[in-house]
Structure formats: C-alpha cells, structure tokens
Amino acid sequence: MNEDNVLMRIQGLTTNFHTYAGVVHAVDDLSLTVPKDSVVGIVGESGSGKSVTMMSVMRLIPSPPGRIEGGNVWFDGAALGMPDRTEKEGPNKGMVDLLGLPADAMMKVRGRHIGMIFQDPMVSLNPVLTIGLQMTESMVVHGLATKEEAWKRAVDMLALVGIPNPEERMRDYPHQYSGGMRQRVMIAMALSCSPELVIADEPTTSLDVTVQAQILELMKELKAKLKSSIIIISHDLSIVAGMADKVVVMYAGRVLEEADVYDLYEKPGHPYTMGLMKSVPRLDAENRERLVPIEGSPPDLLSPPAGCKFAPRCKYAMNICREQEPPLVMVGEGHRARCFLHHPAAPAVIGFVKVD
C-alpha cells in the first residue's frame, strides 16, 4: 500500500515521434498525479499532447514512429496485484511502473485496471461484431467471468448506462445504434471490468450538445456509483468545469498549469489559461462584449521556440521568457503554474501571486 492516496503518478514522461521531417516532441517531461476516487481534467488545444500522454500511459503509441523516451508511470500496486513488480522502497513504495512492464503483463492492465473511452465511438467499435460480443470479450479475456456470466453482466451494464431493451440490443451491430448510444456502449465497455482508472479522451466531442449533456450527466452519475477515478480529456474548459476536481492545462507537450478546479477558474495563474477563458463567449453573459483572442497559433513541435513555449503568443512576455523555460512553481495550495510572472523580480500583473 502506498500511504498518500495516489492511484497513478506520471513522472517526467517524454514521448517523441521520429518522422522524416525531424523529431516531434509531443510530450516533454510531463508529471501528473491522479489521486484515488477523483476526476482529473486535462485541457489543451489540438497538438498539446493530451491524447499522446494518455496513449503513452496505456502504451498504445504506434512505434515506430512514436517512442516513449523517458519517465515512469507509477500505478497503485495493491490494485494491480503484481507483488513481484511492486517497488519495496523509496518514494514510490507500493507502486508499479507501467512503462517497465513486459507486454503480456501490460495486456492484463489494459481494460482490466485502466479503461478507456475514445472520442469517436463509430471508429472504436468493430462494425462486424455484435455489441454483445464486444462487451463480453474483455471480461472473458481477463478471466473475470465465464461467457454466460459475462453476458449477464454486460446486459446489466447496458441497462446501467440507459440503453432500453438491453437484452435485445446485445445482439445488434454498432450501426444499429445512434451516436449517443454508441458512446454509452463505450462507457459500459470501459466500466465492465470495474477498472480503478477510466480515461475518457474527448468523450463528447463528436456529439450534439443535448446528447453531450446526457453523456456528462451519465458519467457524473456513474462516478458516484462506481469507485473509479476518471481522467477526462477535453479542449473545452466548460466541459471540465462541471466534472473535474483538479484541472491540468497543457500546451505544446507541457503542463502549463495545474490547480483545483475552483482555483483555476477563479484565479488562473498562467496567461494562456486566462486567454482561453476570455476567448470563449459565455452563454450567461449579460452584455455582448468583444472576445479577447490569443493571437498567433500554436507552435510547430518540430522546432518549438526556445524558452517558454507560449511566449510568442503571450502579451506579457518578457525577454527572459524567450531565452529560458520557466519552471513549474507552486503558486498556492495544490496550484502550480509555469510562468515567470510569479517571480518576485517580474513586473506586477493583476492576478499573479509572487512566489520565491
């Protein structure tokens, strides 16, 4: 057992893609902690490395061209039940490094201990197999149930996620389900082995807003019922606001800010986070205010700028920002930000706390 209630700790994860044009630094020295029984939101634009991070955790990075070049993914050893691979000493006592597992041991982790909900349910379900077969497969493979038991449990899971006539719908094919229903099936599938962690990668991006509301409500409901931690990845700050306990903001393969959900939205500690919030209109805004966009576009990861990756688009950028990358500093309780504006020598900007 590890004492500090940590389910997963990513440390210094670095994932690169070796392409003909050069090396793409998709994730660079990323660290992140997921506590037990919590929801962590990861927010970032396309190309910020949020999906690559999670694919690295699952070890699903296509290789070549992708390569995980450094770091550890520590996962709670008590949950995995792999005593001989569990750290006995040191800061990660009681944890297992997923990146160090052989392929067959990793197969026992995927689906069983870490479930995944993908963005596009049409692409991630097999069109030529019935839903029932796809639902029961992981339970049978992981040896959790016989075929008959798995079938019964799958029917219960479908009922739980709100599919009408689950008994009959088990024999249907994915094309007979609507987009929202397929996403419900994906959720049921991810939860069928009662994993300790569920990773939801943009679970509602391809859905309509009314169906998105259904799916988010369902995820909240299930979270209360089943004791899993959830990592929800999204490009939309507003989706994460209603779900997450802790939010991580990513940009160009790095964590720019990490904070408790209330702190992040009330006192963002990074110009990028502030910019994101001002650039989306709010439905509850009384007056029509002009949006404040973030000028420029995200950096090319083949040749990222020196220094802070956000500096070329940052309106507060100082000389040092273009030369040196700022460290991730604590700016409050459980609140980290990667910005030189928190340095005591930096000029005062409203909303920025100075720390040594």
Next chain:
Amino acid sequence: MDTILKVEHLKKYFAVNVGGPFTRQMASLKAVDDVSFDVGRGETVGLVGETGCGKTTVGRTIVGLYKPTAGAITYCDQNLCVLTNEAMRKVRSKLQMIFQDPYASLNPRMTVGNIIGEPMDIFSIGTLAERRERVQELLRTVGLNPEHANRFPHEFSGGQRQRIGIARALAMNPEFIIADEPISALDVSIQAQIVNMLEDLQQNLGLTYLFIAHDLAMVKHISDRVIVLYLGKVVEVDESKDIYRHPLHPYTKALLSAVPIPDPRIEMQRQRIVLKGDLPSPVNPPSGCHFRTRCPIAQPICAEQQPELRDMGSGHMVSCHFVS
C-alpha cells in the same frame, strides 16, 4: 431596416432509399419542412439546432446549391427559385458562402492567390494586374501576409485556411454572407480571432450574415437574432439577448440548459433539463409537433395537431401549444 432576404415556406426534400441494399423503396427525407424567416440588411441572424435539423440545407438552398422542393427565397426583391441560371449567376456574386471545413473547401492544387482570385476570373473583372492587386488587398484584409499568395493551402494552419476561405467569399464585394459553421473545426484560441474578424468585416463593409452553428454560446455572441430549428422546422425566433433570459419553447430551454458554462461554481449546481433519446428520423418524423417524442410537457394534442409559429410580441415567435 429593410429586408435583404426573405425565405417563405421553404421546403427541401431529398429522395432516399429505405428499402435496403437489394430492394428499392423510395421515401422523402424532409430536411427542411416549411421554414420561413427574413433577414434585415446589416443584421446577423443565427441559425441553430442539432445535427440533422436542416440548418446547413437552409443555407445551401439559399445560395442555390440545392433546388428547393417548394417555397420562395426572395433576395433584394428577386425570387431566386424562378431565376434562370444566367440571372442566378449574377445574384450569386453578391451572395457568398463560408464553408465549415477549411481543409476540404480549398482546392489543394491551386495557389492561394488563384483560389481567392477565381471568383473575379469567372466574372471577368478588371485586368490581370488589377486582380492581383485585389488579391493582395484581400489577404491583408483577413490578416494574412500578401506575399503568401503563391503558396498552397497545405502550407497554412486551420485558422489561416479559414481566413483564405473568407477572403475568397469577400472577393466579389458581397452584401450577404452565409457562414456555415465557420469556426467549429478550429481550436478554441483561434475561434475568437475569426469571430472578431467577422465582426470587424461586418462593420467596415456593411455585410449581412446568416451564421449557422451548433454552438449556442457563440451564436448568442455574434447574432442579433437567433432562429432555433428542430427537425426541419422553426421552433423559436427571438432577439439573441432575450432568448437566453426568456426561452419559451421547451426545446430551446433544453438546448440552453445543455450548454456547459466555464465556471465550476455555476456548473456543479446547475439543474439540467436532459432530453431523453435522440433526434427522430427526418424520413419518418413524429405526427403533430415534431418535438413531442422528447418533450417533457407533451400532451395528447401534440400528437394530433402541428403547432403554428405564433408571434408572442416584438418579433418573438414560438411554435408550441402550451406557450401563452
């Protein structure tokens, strides 16, 4: 304000095969079913609804990419539905469209200069040098470097490509622009850039917009008036600032409550009206009110009678039996 575009009882049905792979059995998919609205000069009208509600079809039918099944589209006192191809071509130069996908709507084999200049080539405007001059000017207008006219679309990012699409739409000095989900394929930080640019262009060039989108917060931000569509029918029309405060139709209420707000304090305790089920098939829509199968307040009358679009005062139109 004078009316620039008037759409009356517009219907667009598509013939679809419902028989299966080897049996032919045709049915009509009612993509747009009796839609009427008008747009004033200089106004921005938002058209919102879920996938399959017919919002894109309305836009495409107005520019003449589809022939309407029935109804009339009057643009500056000309009925577009009865115009000859030659006359329609002339009108179309003033009626432009910005497409959703900036990756699919630009020809990858043409240079950006040629893409933007093509409308002028088609209408044989000016000399070659004048056209080149105009292309440079348009690139500057949309915030791109005029020296990039010789580059190809793949050399630009998504946001830049959308700017190219907008420059092409502006080439003929249009009066009316239909923007079909112009920002939904873009990253959040880029969306605001494009929206601000559209607002500036409207101010400087006196444009009128029909802004089609599913993002209600953005539609509310950019539009003066909002039209809510459901399954090919208009369910509510109102000023955008009022529709959030006083939505009348149960569908509009549900749609608004489904939009997440980027504030955890509001979001964690918000009571959502969650609609059950999915959008019914437009091939076989429910009888009476199309929304009744998902409506929280549906009564027997909703299945029998189709509600009329009624004016509730000061241009607030709604089609529901139980709104008074």
